[in-house]
Amino acid sequence: MSTVSRVGTVASIPFHGCVSEIFLVGTRKLGNKTSFLLTGRIPTWLQGTLLRNGPGMHTVGETRYNHWFDGLALLHSFTIRDGEVYYRSKYLRSDTYKDNIEANRIVVSEFGTMAYPDPCKNIFSKAFSYLSHTIPDFTDNCLINIMKCGEDFYATTETNYIRKINPHTLETLEKVDYRKFVAVNLATAHPHYDEAGNVLNMGTSIMDKGKTKYVIFKIPATVPEDKKEKNPLKHTEVFCSITSRSLLSPSYYHSFGVTENYVIFLEQPFKLDILKMSTAYIRGVNWASCMAFHKEDKTYIHIIDQRTRKPVPTKFYTDPMVVFHHVNAYEEDGCLLFDVIAYEDSSLYQLFYLANLNQDFEENSRLTSIPTLRRFAVPLNVDKNAEVGSNLIKLASTTARALKEKDDQVYCQPELLYEGLELPRINYAHNGKRYRYVFAAEVQWSPIPTKILKYDVLTKSSLKWGQEHCWPAEPLFVPTPGAKDEDDGIILSAIVSTDPQKLPFLLILDAKSFTELARASIDVEMHLDLHGLFIPDTDCNTGKQAASQEERDRAPDCHAAPQI
Numbered sequence: 001m002s003t004v005s006r007v008g009t010v011a012s013i014p015f016h017g018c019v020s021e022i023f024l025v026g027t028r029k030l031g032n033k034t035s036f037l038l039t040g041r042i043p044t045w046l047q048g049t050l051l052r053n054g055p056g057m058h059t060v061g062e063t064r065y066n067h068w069f070d071g072l073a074l075l076h077s078f079t080i081r082d083g084e085v086y087y088r089s090k091y092l093r094s095d096t097y098k099d100n101i102e103a104n105r106i107v108v109s110e111f112g113t114m115a116y117p118d119p120c121k122n123i124f125s126k127a128f129s130y131l132s133h134t135i136p137d138f139t140d141n142c143l144i145n146i147m148k149c150g151e152d153f154y155a156t157t158e159t160n161y162i163r164k165i166n167p168h169t170l171e172t173l174e175k176v177d178y179r180k181f182v183a184v185n186l187a188t189a190h191p192h193y194d195e196a197g198n199v200l201n202m203g204t205s206i207m208d209k210g211k212t213k214y215v216i217f218k219i220p221a222t223v224p225e226d227k228k229e230k231n232p233l234k235h236t237e238v239f240c241s242i243t244s245r246s247l248l249s250p251s252y253y254h255s256f257g258v259t260e261n262y263v264i265f266l267e268q269p270f271k272l273d274i275l276k277m278s279t280a281y282i283r284g285v286n287w288a289s290c291m292a293f294h295k296e297d298k299t300y301i302h303i304i305d306q307r308t309r310k311p312v313p314t315k316f317y318t319d320p321m322v323v324f325h326h327v328n329a330y331e332e333d334g335c336l337l338f339d340v341i342a343y344e345d346s347s348l349y350q351l352f353y354l355a356n357l358n359q360d361f362e363e364n365s366r367l368t369s370i371p372t373l374r375r376f377a378v379p380l381n382v383d384k385n386a387e388v389g390s391n392l393i394k395l396a397s398t399t400a401r402a403l404k405e406k407d408d409q410v411y412c413q414p415e416l417l418y419e420g421l422e423l424p425r426i427n428y429a430h431n432g433k434r435y436r437y438v439f440a441a442e443v444q445w446s447p448i449p450t451k452i453l454k455y456d457v458l459t460k461s462s463l464k465w466g467q468e469h470c471w472p473a474e475p476l477f478v479p480t481p482g483a484k485d486e487d488d489g490i491i492l493s494a495i496v497s498t499d500p501q502k503l504p505f506l507l508i509l510d511a512k513s514f515t516e517l518a519r520a521s522i523d524v525e526m527h528l529d530l531h532g533l534f535i536p537d538t539d540c541n542t543g544k545q546a547a548s549q550e551e552r553d554r555a556p557d558c559h560a561a562p563q564i
């Protein structure tokens with residue numbers, strides 16, 4: 001077991017952490033694997049690595065980030081082999097990380113913190129060099145998620161940069177600029193994968209050749225033998241693009257939806273103000289202040305037909321809302337159903353300012369709108385002769401409505417499924433298809449998850465797991481090999497504790513009954529993470545059971561499909 005002692009302040013508020021404590025983890029613990037104290041039994045079939053990402057370091061030297069989403073990326077891995085669990089964590093050695101550490105202060109701007117790399121330059125030269133690029137060079141602090149691209153794994157954020165990582169050692173490899181392969185300034189950290197492992201992602205191209213567009217692009221999982229360039233990213237292809245309603249204020253989005261034949265993109269009234277962004281640096285304000293929710297605007301629902309690569313011509317819209325996470329979507333009897341976690345406003349991002357995440361965070365961080373699971377239904381073939389005001393949804397399975405309006409517009413009214421959940425995951429084999437279960441973190445009026453839950457969209461019932469002082473992370477579903485039922489598998493979630501006496505642990509639940517199968521407690525400072533994936537071991541790794549961990553680390557990647 002580890003000998004690193006826990007530090008009270010960090011333990012009581014696992015978001016936080018002052019630099020010395022985090023460095024303590026960084027220098028003494030990171031890179032070494034630590035075995036767990038295990039209770040219960042891990043199913044023998046469960047072999048592989050849970051890879052997670054999230055903000056880890058919020059202070060550099062004397063400087064401190066303002067927002068939780070600014071924190072320097074900390075990668076975590078839980079390797080489960082032969083009933084044992086190995087943990088490791090490592091800071092992503094991004095250029096941002098290196099520049100900050102070298103300067104011993106924050107020198108790269110993040111979402112909620114504007115930083116000044118060169119304090120010696122006078123304000124005029126700074127303004128000049130800055131205004132010469134309307135779109136600034138963004139951070140490569142890839143703290144949000146992990147993406148699998150071919151056989152490679154990348155840490156991702158929402159800027160034009162991703163960082164290749166070694167999923168076994170957590171070492172940081174190449175810095176990749178999406179702009180070399182596709183004209184996007186921003187891209188989501190929530191790509192979709194088809195059955196072959198091809199990546200479908202979306203990004204925003206700002207004022208390129210006088211246009212601002214949302215670009216859907218595909219990165220192939222494999223490259224044909226005869227191609228010279230073996231890197232799948234070099235074969236990135238633009239799938240389709242949608243012109244932004246506004247050149248200077250494109251919508252912000254954190255994810256998008258897919259079905260077997262369609263892509264769903266919500267152009268929501270939570271927008272980036274490009275003019276504000278281009279002057280943010282000289283005005284000394286952060287990127288977050290260049291985003292605004294326009295409650296008087298609509299949310300436009302774009303449906304793209306994957307077969308024609310063209311948007312469906314009907315104009316669908318709904319009330320103003322803010323969506324970060326799409327849950328799932330599918331087609332049913334000529335309609336497209338999509339489920340999202342929606343808010344009435346953008347207050348969520350406001351709450352993650354570290355000033356609110358202090359000792360009094362329970363009082364300070366009250367959401368003004370609770371995240372709700374909403375189901376939308378969109379008719380795929382709109383009858384031109386349908387009466388104005390008529391409901392075009394005739395499905396028995398939902399009360400969601402789509403009301404025909406004049407000018408061939410269709411107003412979509414969702415069905416409210418569940419209140420108080422975030423960080424949704426599904427059995428990924430059902431992505432884009434009919435499905436029944438949502439696994440998520442339960443959140444009420446505070447952004448802090450207190451329980452994890454399984455919500456059944458068919459019976460509208462739920463099962464929950466929670467324990468005092470426990471803050472669970474996003475629950476990830478891993479199917480039992482050869483599973484028949486959608487919920488035949490397990491749930492993995494890294495739990496941090498607000499009680500200094502209680503160690504953080506990897507929780508393993510039976511996904512059917514939502515009961516605990518095992519937990520592996522570890523004596524390290526663990527941080528609440530954001531997103532990640534599971535890389536199952538394949539047959540070729542099982543022969544290495546007796547091998548040392550270092551040997552396992554060096555073992556070649558075995559074409560395992562991640563549970564994403």
Ligand SMILES: CC1=C(/C=C/C(C)=C/C=C/C(C)=C/C=O)C(C)(C)CCC1
Pocket residue numbers: 069109110111138139144157158159186254287288324530
């Ligand atoms: C740096 C930077 C950005 C970063 C956004 C981030 C880091 C968002 C994180 C969101 C999360 C974690 C949501 C969870 O639901 C923007 C605004 C895209 C554009 C400007 C530069």
Ligand SMILES: [Fe+2]
Pocket residue numbers: 190254324325531
């Ligand atoms: Fe997310």
